[in-house]
Amino acid sequence: MTMQDYRNVILEGIENLPPDILAEIADFVLFVRKRAMQPQAFQEELEMALLSLELKQLSRQQESHLEEEFADYERRYPVE
Numbered sequence: 001m002t003m004q005d006y007r008n009v010i011l012e013g014i015e016n017l018p019p020d021i022l023a024e025i026a027d028f029v030l031f032v033r034k035r036a037m038q039p040q041a042f043q044e045e046l047e048m049a050l051l052s053l054e055l056k057q058l059s060r061q062q063e064s065h066l067e068e069e070f071a072d073y074e075r076r077y078p079v080e
Contacts (some may be wrong), residue, residue, distance in 0.1 A: 001009075014025060035042045 014022060019027070034045075
C-alpha cells in the first residue's frame with residue numbers, strides 16, 4: 001500500500017464516527033507518533049507509568065498486610 005492508500009483507508013474508516021470514538025483515535029495517533037518520533041521520551045514515560053502501577057500494587061499489598069495484622073486487635077489486646 002502507498003501512503004495515499006493508507007490515508008484513504010484511515011479517512012474512510014473514521015468517517016461518521018461519533019466524537020468520543022474520534023477522541024480515542026486521536027489519542028492513539030498521538031501515542032504512535034510520540035513512540036515513533038520521541039522514542040526516549042516514550043520509554044521514560046512508559047517506565048514511569050509501570051513504576052507507578054507497581055507502587056500502587058505494593059501499597060495495596062501493604063494495606064492488606066496491615067489489615068490482617070490488626071484484625072481483631074481490640075479483642076486480642078483489650079484496653080484495661
